[in-house]
Amino acid sequence: QVQLQESGPGLVKPSRTLSLTCTVSGGSITSGEFYWSWIRQPPGKGLEWIGYISYTGSTHYNPSLKSRVVISEDTSKNQFSLNLSSVTAADTGVYYCARQSVTLIVGYWGQGALVTVSS
Amino acid sequence: EIVMTQSPATVSVSPGERATLSCRVSQSVGSNLAWYQQKPGQAPRLLIFDASTRATGVPARFSGSGSGTEFTLTISSLQSEDFAVYYCQQYNNWPMYIFGQGTKVEIK
Numbered sequence: 001q002v003q004l005q006e007s008g009p010g011l012v013k014p015s016r017t018l019s020l021t022c023t024v025s026g027g028s029i030t031s032g033e034f035y036w037s038w039i040r041q042p043p044g045k046g047l048e049w050i051g052y053i054s055y056t057g058s059t060h061y062n063p064s065l066k067s068r069v070v071i072s073e074d075t076s077k078n079q080f081s082l083n084l085s086s087v088t089a090a091d092t093g094v095y096y097c098a099r100q101s102v103t104l105i106v107g108y109w110g111q112g113a114l115v116t117v118s119s
Numbered sequence: 120e121i122v123m124t125q126s127p128a129t130v131s132v133s134p135g136e137r138a139t140l141s142c143r144v145s146q147s148v149g150s151n152l153a154w155y156q157q158k159p160g161q162a163p164r165l166l167i168f169d170a171s172t173r174a175t176g177v178p179a180r181f182s183g184s185g186s187g188t189e190f191t192l193t194i195s196s197l198q199s200e201d202f203a204v205y206y207c208q209q210y211n212n213w214p215m216y217i218f219g220q221g222t223k224v225e226i227k
Contacts, residue, residue, distance in 0.1 A: 047163065047206060049216035062216065096162055104210045105153050107174075109162035 002026040004097045004110035012091075012117050018084040020113055022097030023077070030055055030075050035100040038071060038082045041112075042093040052100060053080055087117045121145050121212055125205075125219035131227040132197050140222045142190040142207035151211035154183055154192045155218075158203045166205075167192065194224070202226055 008020035022036070029036055037052040051061035053071045061069045065084070073080040084091060095115055099108040122145040132138045142152065150170040155163040165174045167183035170190060180195040194201055207219040 046220045047218040049218070103151070104216065105165065105168050106155070106163070106208070107165055109164070112162050 002099060002108045004099065004108060006095060006097050006110045006113035008113060008115070010114055010116060012087055012115060013119050014088055014117055015086055018082070018087050018091060018095075018115055018117070020082045020095055020097070020115070021079050022081070022110060023079050024099075025078070028075075029073060029078055029080060033102040035102070035104065036071075036073070036080045037098045037100050037106070039096045039098055039106070039109075040091075040093045041096070042090070045093075050082065050084075050095075089117050091115070092117045121209065121217060123207060123209060123217055123219040125207060125222045127222060128220075129223045129225060131225050133227045134199060135196050136227075138194040138197055138201075138224055140192040140194075140205055140224070142185075142192070142219050144188045144190070144209050146212060147187045148209040148211035150186050151209060152183075152185070152190050153208045153210065154181075155206045155208065156201075156203050157206065157221075158200075163206060197224070 003025045005023045012018045035052040035054050038050040051071050053059050068085045070083045094112040096112045097110040098106045100106050124143045126141045152170045154167040156166050157163040171183045182193045184191050204221045204223045206221045
């Protein structure tokens with residue numbers, strides 16, 4: 001059974017970079033045709049897909065966030081990470097890491113990490 | 120740009136009654152649509168994929184139907200644990216990462 005766990009600071013100052021890491025257990029991020037994703041949810045709102053890194057290491061980002069997002073991986077630790085630069089209060093929310101199938105169905109989710117952007 | 124519209128935004132249902140949720144897509148996605156359930160304070164959970172296939176462990180009272188641009192999630196007899204927000208997601212057309220805005224199922 002695949003499990004995902006987000007970790008990182010819960011408070012980030014405006015204009016700084018938000019950094020989160022997702023640790024995956026129960027399966028390797030380089031095996032199988034899966035996409036390792038970040039999805040966020042502002043308080044009281046719906047889901048917004050941020051981007052993914054694929055099992056081949058290629059990345060794809062939401063165009064609305066593309067200029068500020070970098071998703072990377074550390075295969076030795078079976079982790080993938082999110083860096084979101086130049087954050088504002090609008091970036092406040094719960095950030096989920098997830099595993100998507102080759103059809104981009106989200107089959108597994110982390111529990112979520114609340115990140116607040118505030119000075 | 121593909122647009123997904125869920126209706127209603129909120130539906131009030133008594134326990135034991137049926138709930139019917141709608142998801143409309145601005146262009147045909149075949150059967151490539153999924154439904155997710157999210158309870159307060161929890162991550163979403165996959166319920167239905169390929170429009171009508173229940174994910175592992177999902178009770179039979181949840182059923183999905185539809186194809187093309189019109190889809191429905193039906194909960195046949197609402198249990199207390201079913202009160203939540205439900206999202207649809209299409210995965211046929213790029214951008215394949217868009218979720219609907221959600222329908223909240225609340226207790227009447």
